[in-house]
Amino acid sequence: MTVRRAAVSPAPNSSQACLTAMTQASRRKFSLSLLAMSAMAIATAVPAGSALAADNAEPMHIIVGYAPGGAADSLARLYAEQLRQDGHGTVIVENRPGASARLALDYVKRSRPDGKTVFIGPSPLFTIFPLTYKKLSYDADKDLVPAAVLTDVPTVVAAGVQQPYKNMKEYMDWARRNPDKASLGLATIGSAGHLGTVALGKSAGVAITPAAYRGASPMLVDVISGNVSIGWDAVASMMPLYKGGKLQFLGVSGTRRAKALPEVPTMKEQGFSQYDYATSWYGVFVPAGTQPDVLARVEKMFLAASANPSTAAKLEALGLEVVARPGQEARHRIQVERAAWRPIVEATGFVAED
Template sequence: MSISHLTRAILTGAAIACAIASASGHAQSAAAIAGVPTITVGFAPGGAADTTARLYAQALQDQGFEKVLVDNKPGASGRIALNAVKTAAPDGLTMYLGGSPLFTLLPLTYQNLNYDADRDLRPVAALVEIPTAVVAAADAPYNNIVEYVEWAKRQPKPTTLGLATLGSSGHLGALSLNKNHGLRIEPVAYRGAAPMLIDVASQEVSIGWDAVASMMPLYQGGKIKFLGISGTKRLSTLPDVPTIAEQGIPDYRTATSWYGIYVPAATPDATVAALEKAFIQASEDPTLRQRLLDNGLVVSPMPAKAVSQRIVQEREAVRPVVEESGIKMD
């Protein structure tokens, strides 16, 4: 056998061995969970959380899980679903896909949360970063956040902001706009992004704030338009949409978040480790990553221990902002 043929054979054998090892690892993760897992989502179908849950459910099935269900329990800014999961059996079969504000921001903005953000659930993994944005109806008389501020100042009545989560960073951004620009924006709560965005498109509410992923279908259908992206940089999928900060209005600079997977606090370490491995491996799939990016979500996996640390760090970072705003939800 020539050296080139020998080298090719070695490389081919190595590739096959890696594939077998990978498949074996996937099978072991699936085998460690006895039963049909369910990913519980706190919002209505069609939004960013639902999209993320369904894409990961399929990815887990592709790894060897026989079936993975998605259960939508909308209401109370995701807290109905969270409370259903915290009291579930700690066997790894009931998981919660939730946004970071439930663990970083809501403990500061709500006076009476019916869960303990540090004790009732434990993280499995962080999955995706959630770029957010402010949008309006396609035919609204303002095309960016600066024009909206000027328009809102001229209105004899308060304007409205649609939100899927009261007490969120988007809500804080509206309060900041009110304070810094003399506006009267009133938040309107919805059971999910999808119904909120329908009201934005019909101008039932003046503007809406949520994950870009939730907005893409109506944006692509010409029903809504972006007034600006939250955070500090533009999105590769929306390169022509400026950030709100770029427009000289810093109030939504920190209005971004991320989705993670959580399980009941008493879930055994071995079960959490198996789920962590499965979700981290799923996150490396290029098809999954592209499909989420097409929906305005950026895959950025993080293991359980790092998630716990991130929650504490982000909560303390936003604490001064919340205290200054004076926001307190019931």
């Protein structure tokens, strides 16, 4: 009987087995090294683009404290469009009117400090309101952080074209002769124009009676008709009526003439310093707690948008003057202007009620 033996491969010697194991381990290690190097290459090659895409994935919301159609709303929409053109993704303007823009400020104060919700608001919220309100729902120095100054907002005292006075000096002479007719139309009680005019009246011994309106439009109707002797508001809101021959401008705020109104003298030129700081400004603010790098990014975005010639021209056509200064300057202006308004507020004795 023939017995068949199963074929058996010869067992490798110990040195061969060791070599094989080492070779396999080396291959695995080499493959893992290649994967790691590839991952590192991808991570270092794409961060800027991917970070930008991630940053732009969530829309930015610009919060405005006034209804659509006004100067603040127009300004915000011009900046939103320029930011979109500059590649910063979707930018949404959100109107939250009420309480002289304090409702909008409070909303931003409570928002996440991630640079995606910003407030474009007027300087009196930070310079005058802390002096005139017994209690505010926000801390003007702590709850929001300025990112940039965008534009100055020259203001002006206006009168109907039929009035006999053609500048502020003539008006004060008229008011002394007609004290019972001296009245000031205002869209906002406690504003720079209100306080400046009250202080002016006190220094001249003339009581100029403030008349409060629910917005600039109805106030200007009464100024044009002569129901109030003068009115005060931003140049931007009055410019169409001025160009249309319905209003005359008696004097502009600040210490230099407005670019859009080189023919109109300042109050200071006429001897009235009470309006030196009545040129307010619009700034960009973010919630407290925003990280420095995020704050710097927001500042850079808005300063770059301000530098666009087309946007600057559109803003100046509205009667706004582009200044485009960093957040540090905004903080400085707030402190300087608040200090300047303090003695005026104290002299008038005005206290805001709402």
